[in-house]
Amino acid sequence: MSIVDIPVEDAGALEAGRREVRREVYRGLLRSPAFIIGSTVLLIWIICAIFGSSIAPHSPFAQNLEGINKAPSSAHLFGTDQLGRDMLSRVIVGSRDILIIAPLATLLGTVLGTVIGLLMGYFRGFVDDVLGRFVEAFLALPVVVTGVIALATLGRTNLVLILVIGILFTPLIARTVRAAVLQERELDYVAAARLRGERAPYIMFVEILPNVFAPIMVEFTVRLAYAIFTVLTLTFLGLGVQPPSPDWALDISANYGVVPAGYWWEVVFDALAIATLVVSVTLISDSVQRVLEG
């Protein structure tokens, strides 16, 4: 129950103001060439992830043991792998797993991290100290190393991969959100809400959360790039996506042994695909950061 009700006109003005800010953000993004290039490349990979099987010239799984390790030619633009599978088709369809796992893991980490960060920043004191110690202990380990031990023990499924990376990113995001909340909680509108007698969850999620949305958005895009990095790295180590998926990192991990024999096409196109994907996400996150943080 609020004691003071905001007059209707003022609430409308506030809403209009927010819309104006949002429009300003979109305009800023669309003016940035880095954002345009990044989102175009990302869009191409998303299309490949969704419609890959129909776009690909061959089935990414069809083996042809009479045409193994064939160099790029007009029949197979990217050549064939050790089982005679068409590399072009595998690269196209290979975008799917990473584009499902990485965003979901990032989303999970962002949601959990936001909740924990809000709790730490709003309550401070004991809650902050205890959670802070745990965050620090977690951060003492490289994400890849914790990922290796967690996946080796919990099993190598995509679901575990999403959970593990989401949870590993949680403390990092919590730390950012906490810092933002610490600044916000001293402001007048929070004091006003407290005086109105609002409950802590209401103040945290309805009052503070919309105002720390910008740093959370930036954190999400930055983490997405790292999630892609981490998923691919764990997959390369044999702990992530499992065969027969045409995943890029999995293909590199399966084929890098034959590279010294000269079959470079079995890894280079996958490597280029990975590079374009991570760079596109980096370009997007860099422009979002510039527009939102000025």
Add this chain to the structure above:
Amino acid sequence: MARFILKRLGLALITLWLLSVIVFVLGQVLPSDPGRSILGPLAAPSAVHALDHQLGVDKPILTQYWHWITHFPGTSYQYQAPIGPILTSALGRSLKLAIFAFVILVPLGIIGGVVSALNAGKPIDRTISIVGQSMLTVPEFVSGIVLIVVFSVELGWLPVSATAPTGSGFFTSLKYLILPVIPLVMVLFGYIARMARVGTIEALESDYARTAILKGLPRGVMIRRHVLRNSLLPTITVVATQTGYLIGGLVVVETLFRYNGIGLLTYNAANQHDIPMLEACVLTIGVVYMVVTLVADIAFSLLNPRIRLKAAE
């Protein structure tokens, strides 16, 4: 000052203890059935029980934790040998790779950051920032495999493996480490350049830099004597916090280049379900990382009079 260091040490000990619990819980409580995984699916249940008993894994969890801590690092399932010596020599090899990476990385990152700062807002600044940011997110195995294809397979300039033949000299073994080091440098370059850029810009905007300009000091002298001295110290200490990423990168690079460091050891332990070895590796990595950041923290506060004096109060 002593109180500051003691407090920092105390916090590090608590973090270390928490870390050991996390590692223990992940490694020991979750999978279980080590006897079965050592002896294989065909072994008799009685033999599995006997081995479980011998390994102590049938005891209560707290007893197991105590046993693990007091007998650290323990015996490897995979090698059937004490972990200590294997771990130490692997750690030494990784250290060599890591030091080599830092020796290239730190000057390169600082130069990149300073050039950015001196040209802040210009295209070269934006280029360095975008290139640095992009390399930051390209996994090490991706740049590593492209380097192998180009420089080992096609051009034949450098070896595919990172391990030099036994008995080769210092410089020969460095030659084997050139390719593995480049992906590590690429990933960390952006971060260090960014830190150096921020530090340099802060120093450039400071009052003492303005005074130096106003009193007519040539720009080069001003930058060298006043700006760089103040901006590089924090950058170098920040480098220490990147050790964690470097170790993560070592796992990948050592696997790709077949280099017997702690990264490859961790990777093999994870894939062979060698839980004691895995726990020992992970805890060692955590300790190395914590010691490095602790030393950097203390060094930074000793070198920075503002923190030193505040702590003394």
